[in-house]
Amino acid sequence: MKKITIRDVARKTGLSITTVSRALDGYDDVAEETRATVVSTAQKMGYIPNRAARQLRRQQAETIGYIIPVHTVGFADPFFSEFIAGLGDEISSQNYDLLVTSAPPASEEERTQYTRWIQSGKVDGIIVNRVRLQDWRLQYLARTKTPHVSMERSLDPINFIGIETDVTSGMLELITHLTNAGHKRIAYIGGDSQLKIEQDRFQAYLAGLSAAHLSFRPEMTTQADLTSEGGYQSAIRLLSQSKPPTAIVCINDLTAIGAMHACHDHHLKVGHDIAVAGFDGIADTAHTQPPLTTLDQPVYDIARQLVRMLLSMIHNETLSEKQVMVKPNLLIRASTNG
Amino acid sequence: MKKITIRDVARKTGLSITTVSRALDGYDDVAEETRATVVSTAQKMGYIPNRAARQLRRQQAETIGYIIPVHTVGFADPFFSEFIAGLGDEISSQNYDLLVTSAPPASEEERTQYTRWIQSGKVDGIIVNRVRLQDWRLQYLARTKTPHVSMERSLDPINFIGIETDVTSGMLELITHLTNAGHKRIAYIGGDSQLKIEQDRFQAYLAGLSAAHLSFRPEMTTQADLTSEGGYQSAIRLLSQSKPPTAIVCINDLTAIGAMHACHDHHLKVGHDIAVAGFDGIADTAHTQPPLTTLDQPVYDIARQLVRMLLSMIHNETLSEKQVMVKPNLLIRASTNG
DNA sequence: CATTTTATCCAAAACGTTTTGGAATTTTAC
DNA sequence: GTAAAATTCCAAAACGTTTTGGATAAAATG
Incomplete structure (x- = not known):
């Protein structure tokens, strides 16, 4: 199965390489008729342009990169599967490709991965996630003028382009839902304090408490690691206090799943004896x-x-909205509403 | 931030491009001393070879591809996250890259994705998953002599290279565990009958029944789609019969999670009134x-x-073992052991 | 000392595209 | 009927590497 190059197509059609290339790329300086024959014979011969050659000439990789920010080997947060599926589907629908790997947040490995991809021209742009408060990645991307979008903004004064979740309003709704049900001791299980989502969600939790005229109690908050296991351990600690919480708000679903397990081990019926979100x-x-x-x-x-x-940034189109804010949707289920 | 090419390094060191290239690649026809200066100045200048150029010349992409075989938009099987993390970690540790996208099994989209990657030379090899009984992918990969490995073998007489799970022994262990606890009506929720894992697991279920001298009852099996929702619906159907099962074995964990939910909705206590695995x-x-x-x-x-x-196939090394079989590990927990 | 071997280095070709800057032909305008 | 404009095509350069096939100088051999 020899590889078919543009030269083969040119020979077959009796045209020059140039014309074949331009015919396939849809330039208007090639006659409709010749374009038709070029397209059909290219199709018939199964010609697909060599990516490396095209990239080299165009100085474009037609590839974007995403590095899963995860420390544990064998992570398994469905959040990432869903996120990657979304990236992959949109990217390939635009005839681009998605390069993926994982690296522990703020590790040396992370740094070499990012620089390797960008310096070697393997990717045209990068998607960033799980931003830290001080995040060298955003600084580096800005400094090298690498197109990128992110799901959270960092503290650095770099102009942010991406999509944020309106945590405050969502959390307010959730806490109102809980206080309406009579909860007064509402705990919070968070994540690494360097994470932007931790800051956002914790601040929103505080705002929710104060809106409900509840005072903040340090012993009602603990830090886990965004996994079920972490949630389990943290909840065990919360529940072992003399005055345990009656509701637990978690930074993510995995943590909440672990927390529910802990409640059950403490013989508390989630939804009746205690609420978990x-x-x-x-x-x-x-x-x-x-x-x-x-x-x-x-x-x-x-x-x-x-x-x-990201793709419209790469193509130098002007973005209609550089900063999008989406509202999370509060799904009230039995775990807070037995 | 201009890109630094090998030419820049050559100029700086006063050597030729050739020598710089060979010094960096570790050939033995360059003096130790010059190699040292080349390496250090390359390092200092932050030189990283352009990937497209290297690929074009070498006719190697140093990239391997994986297409997530999933139909629903926004899939979220943690199985895939864990799988992808494993791929990514090993691949990048060997200085290769991982290209990822998703496509519905046996769809036209799947076909174009595979051919696009392979014909355009974007990937040197492919990882295959969720093999179907008749699977054009394995035929195509064999025909084009594209290196590939898979997690299941198909029915086609193509020599298989990859890793399989020893379903039979695992399932036998599981069913024995259930029959020992006195279960006689053991149901099975499967997946698409075209899937190799469905065939394997269903056959193993049948073998397990017969080893326990239980007869197969068609009304005790149903087909879902490997999701929690599918498992829920299927279990509802099973439980609505006049003589419902006392145990349900599921093709995967997501299905089982849905099944447990269904049991709960039928006011059955999982682990006491019914077993789920x-x-x-x-x-x-x-x-x-x-x-x-x-x-x-x-x-x-x-x-x-x-x-x-896969990488040793790509490098034309001889594989010590072409077909590896791993035994699954039966984790007995409360869902069958309340 | 002449010849061969070894140790270092390098110029040029090649990989398969896309793009530049015309050239040749045909059509339109006057 | 001629000049100008439009249409259609193409040769050659360029992208940044790696590899081939020597060239040169130094060392070893006789």
């Missing part, structure tokens, strides 16, 4: 026992839209 | 309510080993 809206939460109340983000759609924004 | 061993299953009994596959490690096999 998550954040993200991953698919399984509809089928946990009990089904989990969560602030649903349209992760798949966010991913697709991020790609659209 | 899954397959895959995704991380959350430790924290479902109740924790799920499952046949755990070391997905992350399988992914890494698949990559190692």
Whole structure:
């Protein structure tokens, strides 16, 4: 199975390489008739342009990169599957490709991955996620003028392009829902304090409390690592206090799943004796026992839209909206509403 | 931030492009001393070879591809996250890259994705998953002599290279565990009958029944789609019969999670009134309510080993083992052992 | 000392595209 | 009927590497 090059197509059609190339690329300086024959014979011969050659000449990779920011080997947050699926679908629908790898946040490995991809021209743009408060990635991308979009902004004064979730309004709605049900001791299980989502969600939790005229109690908050196991351990600690919480708000769904497990081990019936809520809206939460109340983000759609924004930046088109804000959707289920 | 090419390094060191290239690639026809200066100035200047140029010349992409075989938009099976993480980690540790996209199984889109990547030379090899009984992908890959490895073999007489799970022994263990607990009406929720894993797991289920001297009852099996929602619907159907099952074995964990939810809606206490078991061993299953009994596959490690096999094929090394069989590990938890 | 071997280096070709800057032909305008 | 404009095509350069096939100088051999 020899590879078919543009030269073969040129020979077959009796035209020059130039004309074949331009015919296929839809330039208007080639006659309709010749274009038709070129297109059909190219199709018939199964010609597909060599990517490396095209990239080299065009100085474009037609590829965008995403590095999954995860430390544990064998991570399994469905959030990422959904996100990657969204990226992949939109990217390939635009005839681009998606390069993926994973690297622990803020590690040396992360740094070499980013620089390798960008310096070697393997990618034209980058999608960033799980932004840290001080994040060298955004600084580096800005400095090298690499097109990028992100799901959160950092603290650095770099102009942000991407999509954010309106955590404050969502969290307010959730806490109101809980206080309406009479909850007074509402705990919070968060993540690494360097994470922007942690800051956002924790601040929103505080705002929610104060809106409900509840005072903040340090012993009602703990930090986990965004996994079920972390949620389980943190919830165990919260529940072992003399005055345990009656509701637990979690930074994400995985944490909440672990927290529900911990409640059960403490012989508390989730939804009756204690309320638990998550954040993200991953698919399984509809089928946990009990089904989990969560602030649903349209992760798949966010991913697709991020790609659209990034690609129009790469193509030097002007963005209609550089900063998009989406409202999460509060899904009230049995875990807070037994 | 101009891109630094090999020409710049050559100029700086006063050497030729050739020598710089060969120095960096470790050829032995360059003096130790010059190599040292080349390496250090290249490093200092931040030179990273352009990937497109290198690929074009070498006729190698140093990239391998994986197409997630999934139909629903916004899939979220943690199985895939874990698999992709394994692929990505091993691949980047060998200085290769991983190209990812998704396409519905057996769709036209799938076909164009595969051919586009392979014909255009974007990837040197492919990882295949969720093989169908008749699978054009394996035929195509064999025909085009594209290096590939897979997690299941198809029926076609193509010599298989990859890693399989020993479903039969695992399933036997599981069914024995259930019959020992006195279960006689053991149901099975499967997936698309074209899938190799469906055939394997269903056959293993039948073998397990007959080993326990239980007769197969068609009304005890149903087909879902490997999602929680599908598992829920299928289980509802099973439970609505006049003589419902006392145990349900599921093709994967997601299905089992949905099935547990259905049991709960039927006011059956999972682990007491009915047993439910899954397959895959995704991380959350430790924290479902109740924790799920499952046949755990070391997905992350399988992914890494698949990559190692694929890369040695690409490098024309001889494989010590072309066909590896791994035993799943039966994790007995409360869902069958209340 | 002349010849061969070894150790270093390099010029030029090649990989398969896209793009530039015309050239040749045909059509339109006057 | 001639000049200008439009249409259609193409040769050659360029993208940044790696590799081939020597060239040169130094060392070893006789």
